Amino acid sequence: MAAGLVISAPASGVGKTTLTLALARAWRHRGLNVQCFKSGPDYIDPAFHAAATGRASVNVDSWAMDRGTILHLVSRGRDADIVLAEGSMGLFDGVAARGVCGTGATADIAEMLGWPVLLVIDPSGQAQTAAAIAAGLRDYRPGVRLAGVVLNRVASPRHEDLVRRALVDAGIAVFGALPRHAEISLPKRHLGLVQAEEQAEIGKLVDEAARFVAEHVDLDAVLRSAAGWSPQPAASGLNVVPPGQRIALARDAAFSFIYPHMLEAWRAAGAEILPFSPLADETPHASADVCWLPGGYPELHAGRIASNARFRDGLRAFAETRPVHGECGGYMVLGTALIDADGIRHEMTGLLGLETSFAKRRMHLGYRLAALAAPMPGHRSGARLRGHEFHYSTIVAQPDTPLAVVHDATGAVIAETGSQRGYVSGTFFHLIAEDR
Missing domain, CATH: 3.40.50.300 (P-loop containing nucleotide triphosphate hydrolases)
Structure with a gap:
């Protein structure tokens, strides 16, 4: 025991x-x-x-x-x-x-x-x-x-x-x-x-x-x-659907904020995870059917990400035919530009119109409940997703179609709606679970 x-x-x-x-x-x-x-x-x-x-x-x-x-x-x-x-x-x-x-x-x-x-x-x-x-x-x-x-x-x-x-x-x-x-x-x-x-x-x-x-x-x-x-068998397990069968997952010092239970649930559902490193100028695996960019510290590596043309071109090519989703820092990298703490503007992948800035720090912290207005990998339109947001960036521009109506834990609607364009989507919150 x-x-x-x-x-x-x-x-x-x-x-x-x-x-x-x-x-x-x-x-x-x-x-x-x-x-x-x-x-x-x-x-x-x-x-x-x-x-x-x-x-x-x-x-x-x-x-x-x-x-x-x-x-x-x-x-x-x-x-x-x-x-x-x-x-x-x-x-x-x-x-x-x-x-x-x-x-x-x-x-x-x-x-x-x-x-x-x-x-x-x-x-x-x-x-x-x-x-x-x-x-x-x-x-x-x-x-x-x-x-x-x-x-x-x-x-x-x-x-x-x-x-x-x-x-x-x-x-x-x-x-x-x-x-x-x-x-x-x-x-x-x-x-x-x-x-x-x-x-x-x-x-x-x-x-x-x-x-x-x-x-x-x-x-x-x-x-x-x-x-x-003495733990008793749970009546239900994880309510998590993998975003694809073969998932290209960005994984390095700039992209590491993803909850371990999510990765385990994806694997338990039969999905294969194919890690790649944007910082090493790698591209999503050609056999993958979806690409997922988790959060992390892209603001600490923005210059390097901007200069890694192979990664950026490879991700753009991938997104022409297959879904790509980014969370928080991953969402920022899917955007047009990231302005670092020194005020320097770095070109990102441009798959979304999002532009974020760390020049004027503002903390965004708290639980999020999102009702999807459009589908995203692994989740249908109308799904209610629960997650958590924590970053210090401000939105300079977020021109694309909103991905969701997002509320904080008090029920107030917030401006960080996420974005969707073609096969590409992104959220500021890190996904924890979908409501059953």
């Missing part, structure tokens, strides 16, 4: 990912099989989980996915010794309006699965108040159970003692306290952590984090706090 545990915190930036990776690697060093998941729409963290555990990690999302889909995804942990679900933002942070089976909050997943929550608390600038915060989180929602706390970035032994005593007095278990340790800080950029595949030393970094956490955290006590869990 596996044991399940949710790792969460009062807020973002407290150290959830580092602790998750460290615990996973430390237990793996002890010979345990560890399975990780990511609660919420984060497409970067699952790759770190896989690097730490040697097992693929996927996202589970209560706003975009139904209960059957979530149970189907977590059932992959049935042969693990310990299953860790890393949360997003703070424990109860979600959107105001309920989605398919929740608000997207980590607490939804903890309650649904019956897994207790290990809180990461950063008591910087406070002492006993940290216990009040932990107690408030413990008591906020009856269906969510607190396992205990790991303190992160404690300033001194005296600081740790003050916080630890207050937590114990509040009836909250303290599994350990981590002093500040800059050597295990994960590098970041504007959309989150620098991707795992871009970090040559990621293995050493995770090993150091595991050593450090094992030195300061009672790993046995944390393991005992996890809930015994």
Whole structure:
């Protein structure tokens, strides 16, 4: 029987990912099989989980996915010794309006699965108040159970003692306290952590984090706090139709933001994925019947993409006879031009009229519900798609036929409608699931 545990915190930036990776690697060093998941729409963290555990990690999302889909995804942990679900933002942070089976909050997943929550608390600038915060989180929602706390970035032994005593007095278990340790800080950029595949030393970094956490955290006590869990077969699996039988998938440092469960669902449905690298000036495979450009960081590589004539000409030729779809950064590359943060205009593929700019940064962040006004690969006109948008670009021009009517999580209509022209389509949101 596996044991399940949710790792969460009062807020973002407290150290959830580092602790998750460290615990996973430390237990793996002890010979345990560890399975990780990511609660919420984060497409970067699952790759770190896989690097730490040697097992693929996927996202589970209560706003975009139904209960059957979530149970189907977590059932992959049935042969693990310990299953860790890393949360997003703070424990109860979600959107105001309920989605398919929740608000997207980590607490939804903890309650649904019956897994207790290990809180990461950063008591910087406070002492006993940290216990009040932990107690408030413990008591906020009856269906969510607190396992205990790991303190992160404690300033001194005296600081740790003050916080630890207050937590114990509040009836909250303290599994350990981590002093500040800059050597295990994960590098970041504007959309989150620098991707795992871009970090040559990621293995050493995770090993150091595991050593450090094992030195300061009672790993046995944390393991005992996890809930015994025997996953039941889900009544339904993933509601995902592959966009084609042979899918040319852009895959490199500029095109990597696609949810792992989507790729798995495509393969499970019998599709073959044919990766190619636009940064290496490669073209979609000639035998492919559809091309998919996921998001990523095209703004960091815009000059190189603009100069890769073989890629651009090959994609244009492909789009004359077969469907091409782009998400977020992929959508931008399908457009006419991308203006980078320095104000330099780079020619993109010109398959759509979209022009975007990073010269004046504006964050676009949140869940999206799209009703398709035209078909796109894998989805009929009228389909309701759920996804998530996160980027810092602004629209200079979006002249083509709108692909969808898009709402945010509050139900408000937004301007990022996506576009469609001929065989080519694109959206600013990253697809998570289609409503059944």
